[in-house]
Amino acid sequence: MDSIIVRGNGPLKGQIPIAGAKNACLTLMPATLLSEEPLTLTNAPRLSDIKTMAALLESLGAEVTSLQDGKVLAMSSHDLTSSHADYDIVRKMRASNLVLGPLLARTGHAEVSLPGGCAIGARPMDLHIFGLEKLGAEIELREGYLHAKAPRGLKGAEIDLAFASVGATENILMAATLARGSTVIRNAAREPEIVDLATCLRAMGAQIEGDGTSEIVVQGVDRLHGATHPVVADRIELGTYMLAPAFCGGEVECLGGRLDLVGAFVEKLHDAGIDVEETKAGLKVARRNGRVKAVDITTQPFPGFPTDLQAQMMALLSTAEGTSVLEEKIFENRFMHAPELMRMGAEIEVHGGTATVRGVDRLRGAPVMATDLRASVSLILAGLAAEGETVVSRVYHLDRGYERVEEKLGNVGAHIERVRET
Template sequence: MDSILVEGGHELAGEIPIAGAKNACLTLMPATLLSDGPLTLTNAPRLSDIQTMTQLLQSLGTEVTQMQGGQVLSLSSHALTGTRADYDIVRKMRASILVLGPLLAREGRAEVSLPGGCAIGARPVDLHLSALEKLGAELDLRDGYVHATAPSGGLRGGIVDFPLVSVGATENVLMAATLARGTTEIRNAAREPEIVDLAECLRAMGARIEGEGTSTITVEGVEALSPATHRVVSDRIELGTYMLAPAICGGWVECIGGRMDLVAAFCEKLDAAGITIEETARGLKVSRHNGRVRAVDVATEPFPGFPTDLQAQMMALLCTADGVSRLEENIFENRFMHAPELMRMGARIDVQGGHATVTGVERLKGAPVMATDLRASVSLILAGLAAEGETIVNRVYHLDRGYERVEEKLGAVGARVSRVAGR
């Protein structure tokens, strides 16, 4: 199993290109199941999760062609061969559940294994299922699978009022509603940029959608969707991660393709910590040149609030802040597993349930640490950039699910980061 070796103490200077959004692309790819025409996605990230979704779609009969080194995906579901998403593939990634809505809408049936993914809490799929039931789906959970069927004549429009904001459930029902008879109103919908990106893609395919980016989305079902080409939105989590790199170890980085509107709440916290952020013609430039950052309090919230997927990386920054910071995790339980590993590097962190208190220290010290999930992996690499000596981050297979060529990107701006092949 590979590890990442980080030598701390080097300021950064240079450009980092921001890839297409993993979470957006993983949602856009299943949209091909809604049409028998081709869907072409550009600016696709080159990640292991994308390969997993590719395998899943191919198992259903979708033809997937990768071009331009994997940054362009051509998907065609003109001749589906099945509607069963097997456990052996689905267990690797929670986003696999997103084939459920499209299959049900187009084929009238689906069998989808309950998903796996990072160990950051229960994250049940009950909101997905109850939403599809509002469109008339009949569901049966047995043997670890969701067995779903649509009524005679297909899904029908309805009112879906989520008790909690759920990105994945919003995406699933949004795709299903495009082919449902009548009008669907999705209330308390997620507002994330990935939702907006999906709606724009579906609209390019001929869907009738209004209200994406707000808490109420209206979908008027159509008979069929058409071929389309769509550019995947920039990855706001990769963007925020690389914005933190110079904030943690000093210097500057220009994030090419970055947009302030994707990370506005995150930028507010960096500004409060004393980090300089400038909009440029090509993205966002982040710099830190003088002294320690200031302590700030952070509470994760659904978009447009502070993203849960940047909480671990933000904690790494606050480990060396001047003062005491408090972090509140409101999205997922069990998402402070990186804290004990940061403490191995000398951080002072006290975790009580969904709250963590971080008392900044002047310097972290390199140590062997273990990644527990995707965002924890990169948070430990960031911490290593600011630490004295060498940090070895073990179990980084999570990392390749969400960050493409992280060693190359950080290395190009002056970081000393290398991959150590596993035995």
């Protein structure tokens, strides 16, 4: 199992290109199931999760071809052979459940295993099921699989979500594109990944309005056609690399970064003493003189502070001047990185969904273990600011969400290397 070794670092300098969004691409790929014609995605990230989704689509009979070193995905679902999403594939990744809505809409039936992924909370399928049943689907859980059918086809409906779930909004949105009549999704998620999906679906011929707001209206069509669509920049990778100079000092330009993707995050950076400047090519980030300042964080659905940047921010605030309070409002069990940061000298107290972080002058390098995707990169960032050497094990989590992290950080001056176990 690979490990990453990080050594305490001086100032960083240079540019980091931001990849296409993992969460957007994993949503866009199942959209190929909605049409017999090809769907091509450009600016695709090169990640293990993308390969897992490709394997799942291929198991259903879709064709997925990786081009241009993985940055282009050419897909075709002209001849689907199965509507059974097997546990052996689905268990590896939460986003696998996003084939449920498209399969139902296209074929009228689907068998999808309950999904897996990072162990950061239950993240139940209740809202997915609720919305699809509103559209006319009949769904029951048997032996770990959701057995869904729409014997009379899907029909537009008014759907009021109890929580602005990203996954449920995506599944319902895709299914509604081929449903008869009009569908209204209220309390819809507003994330950029939802907007990106709607943009792609419109390019395929869907009639969608209101994406990016809490109410999305879909007028169903008889069929969708092919399209070519660029994947939006990854706002979580963007936020992660924006933090690198906050740990080490220096100045880093994140190529392809956009302020509208990370507005609430940038506000907290400003409060902590980190400058963010918009450039023609992206966003330039530099830490002001001295230690960063303590700030309080509450994770919220977009456009609030993203839960997927909470671990990275906790690592930074471990070295801040003062005491910070972080409240996790999205997922339970998402402070598992706190004990690992404490091994490096951080002073953190966790009570339920709240963590109190008292900043220390400096972290110390230590052997630590990644517990999930975002925790893994938070430990790498912490290692950049620590005295001595930090060894991060179980970095297979990292490869699910960050492409070539050693190369990107190394190119701006970070002391980082991967140790591959043979």
